[in-house]
Amino acid sequence: xxxxxxxxxxxxxxxxxxxxxxxxxxxxxxxxxxxxxxxxxxxxxxxxxxxxxxxxxxxxxxxxxxxxxxxxxxxxxxxxxxxxxxxxxxxxxxxxxxxxxxxxxxxxxxxxxxxxxxxxxxxxxxxxxxxxxxxxxxxxxxxxxxxxxxxxxxxxxxxxxxxxxxxxxxxxxxxxxxxxxxxxxxxxxxxxxxxxxxxxxxxxxxxxxxxxxxxxxxxxxxxxxxxxxxxxxxxxxxxxxxxxxxxxxxxxxxxxxxxxxxxxxxxxxxxxxxxxxxxxxx
Amino acid sequence: xxxxxxxxxxxxxxxxxxxxxxxxxxxxxxxxxxxxxxxxxxxxxxxxxxxxxxxxxxxxxxxxxxxxxxxxxxxxxxxxxxxxxxxxxxxxxxxxxxxxxxxxxxxxxxxxxxxxxxxxxxxxxxxxxxxxxxxxxxxxxxxxxxxxxxxxxxxxxxxxxxxxxxxxxxxxxxxxxxxxxxxxxxxxxxxxxxxxxxxxxxxxxxxxxxxxxxxxxxxxxxxxxxxxxxxxxxxxxxxxxxxxxxxxxxxxxxxxxxxxxxxxxxxxxxxxxxxxxxxxxxxxxxxxxxxxxx
Numbered sequence: 001x002x003x004x005x006x007x008x009x010x011x012x013x014x015x016x017x018x019x020x021x022x023x024x025x026x027x028x029x030x031x032x033x034x035x036x037x038x039x040x041x042x043x044x045x046x047x048x049x050x051x052x053x054x055x056x057x058x059x060x061x062x063x064x065x066x067x068x069x070x071x072x073x074x075x076x077x078x079x080x081x082x083x084x085x086x087x088x089x090x091x092x093x094x095x096x097x098x099x100x101x102x103x104x105x106x107x108x109x110x111x112x113x114x115x116x117x118x119x120x121x122x123x124x125x126x127x128x129x130x131x132x133x134x135x136x137x138x139x140x141x142x143x144x145x146x147x148x149x150x151x152x153x154x155x156x157x158x159x160x161x162x163x164x165x166x167x168x169x170x171x172x173x174x175x176x177x178x179x180x181x182x183x184x185x186x187x188x189x190x191x192x193x194x195x196x197x198x199x200x201x202x203x204x205x206x207x208x209x210x211x212x213x214x215x216x217x218x219x220x221x222x223x224x225x226x227x228x229x230x231x232x233x234x235x236x237x238x239x240x241x242x243x244x245x246x247x248x249x250x251x252x253x254x255x256x257x258x259x260x261x262x263x264x265x266x267x268x269x270x271x272x273x274x275x276x277x278x279x280x281x282x
Numbered sequence: 283x284x285x286x287x288x289x290x291x292x293x294x295x296x297x298x299x300x301x302x303x304x305x306x307x308x309x310x311x312x313x314x315x316x317x318x319x320x321x322x323x324x325x326x327x328x329x330x331x332x333x334x335x336x337x338x339x340x341x342x343x344x345x346x347x348x349x350x351x352x353x354x355x356x357x358x359x360x361x362x363x364x365x366x367x368x369x370x371x372x373x374x375x376x377x378x379x380x381x382x383x384x385x386x387x388x389x390x391x392x393x394x395x396x397x398x399x400x401x402x403x404x405x406x407x408x409x410x411x412x413x414x415x416x417x418x419x420x421x422x423x424x425x426x427x428x429x430x431x432x433x434x435x436x437x438x439x440x441x442x443x444x445x446x447x448x449x450x451x452x453x454x455x456x457x458x459x460x461x462x463x464x465x466x467x468x469x470x471x472x473x474x475x476x477x478x479x480x481x482x483x484x485x486x487x488x489x490x491x492x493x494x495x496x497x498x499x500x501x502x503x504x505x506x507x508x509x510x511x512x513x514x515x516x517x518x519x520x521x522x523x524x525x526x527x528x529x530x531x532x533x534x535x536x537x538x539x540x541x542x543x544x545x546x547x548x549x550x551x552x553x554x555x556x557x558x559x560x561x562x563x564x565x566x567x568x569x570x571x572x573x574x575x576x
Contacts, residue, residue, distance in 0.1 A: 092513065108466040146374075147373055150372040152357035154354050158385065158386065159383060186409045
């Protein structure tokens with residue numbers, strides 16, 4: 001497997017003139033950059049497996065402005081700010097990644113102390129996402145005993161979404177099949193049936209979903225209703241395209257900005273350090 | 283006058299599998315104790331309730347051993363889709379899914395270990411989990427009046443684990459610490475069988491007692507490469523070519539209704555090899571020694 005698809009001999013270092021032209025950023029690189037810009041130094045990133053956009057976003061933030069972040073892969077907690085690259089694990093205990101750990105925890109003992117989980121951020125996917133940011137990893141159908149599509153299960157998302165300071169919904173595709181008015185089943189409670197008090201009235205301490213990001217756009221939640229609304233369109237995407245691929249009536253402001261592209265410096269970090277194998281370039 | 287001797291707890295994988303009988307609740311750890319799992323399938327055990335995850339659980343379902351899953355994730359791992367046999371069996375109603383989540387399953391195991399009827403957990407409040415799993419009760423806590431989920435105790439009849447080493451008396455030491463929920467499975471279960479890469483001398487255990495992660499497993503099975511095709515920390519990495527073989531065969535059975543490749547896989551790698559040694563011969567030395575750490 002090629003570890004570096006860039007021709008290193010001619011590898012340029014800065015800016016458009018040297019090959020990290022922001023205009024060449026892919027949609028997925030734009031998604032990762034948007035998420036990285038949201039992440040703050042000192043935050044703890046709980047990183048799920050096989051979520052390339054999220055994995056690159058975390059590395060980009062860590063390498064560019066977050067040297068005090070803590071990265072947790074499964075149970076391996078690390079700081080990799082001193083590294084040029086941090087490989088993506090290919091299975092649960094991939095030494096190429098976990099050898100940088102400063103501490104380990106098994107799955108069960110991770111729940112022994114959750115009182116600092118407000119400092120954590122994580123990314124969640126779903127087989128369904130609804131208008132109030134609830135997500136479903138259980139499955140699709142009316143009858144739980146005979147689902148039309150059986151999902152993989154909730155993993156740790158019910159607890160994470162309850163406790164972490166904020167989280168982002170990240171999807172690799174944007175379709176009306178995924179974006180539904182109401183999830184058939186809710187495995188992670190976002191904003192329930194809406195309203196600013198949707199979480200506090202149930203005593204749920206975590207801050208809830210902040211952004212929902214797809215290959216088409218970024219969405220967020222209106223402060224009063226907590227209903228999903230369009231936040232920005234990725235370059236080249238139209239409102240009509242988003243509307244046609246969203247299965248609920250998405251609130252669309254009059255003026256929708258374009259999701260910013262990575263800067264040349266960010267793109268250089270992505271392509272040479274955060275995503276050397278080019279998972280986001282395909 | 284000599285004192286009576288302490289009993290050793292070493293059994294072979296086929297004997298260990300006789301502990302598992304129809305309708306039991308078993309818990310399988312991660313790394314997966316595949317040497318024993320294959321023997322359970324060879325014995326044709328039925329109607330198990332299984333606390334487990336991933337492809338090891340999927341194999342038990344494919345072989346027709348499972349009636350109910352207590353799992354929060356049954357996927358192929360790291361980008362793998364929903365595990366094929368689990369997906370098909372759940373959609374067809376052939377298995378019952380005790381729907382749960384990482385924090386919830388951990389809480390139930392903790393209650394089981396502590397002899398409590400339940401323990402409360404906050405994760406899952408507001409979700410569909412209590413609706414699709416009526417064993418989970420939404421309660422108002424008597425101290426502060428908060429809304430929580432009461433998770434009933436989970437008490438497996440047998441926990442089956444894979445670890446690095448043990449002495450003959452079941453003093454188990456993991457390499458690089460225990461993984462997943464293994465310690466919680468052991469604490470909650472009535473009995474625990476641990477298969478290990480290597481059996482070591484009791485003196486070696488005594489030289490570093492803090493390294494003992496499970497004190498007194500009820501049975502120990504010597505099973506080098508016993509987690510194959512999955513990884514075993516400090517010993518070998520996952521055999522992704524082999525797991526792909528299974529996933530392709532199981533997917534053909536689940537999605538195209540063609541059980542031929544799956545039955546051939548089960549025959550070749552599970553039913554025919556009588557012992558773990560026979561299985562390793564089928565896999566082949568070259569494939570096994572290619573799985574060392576980087």
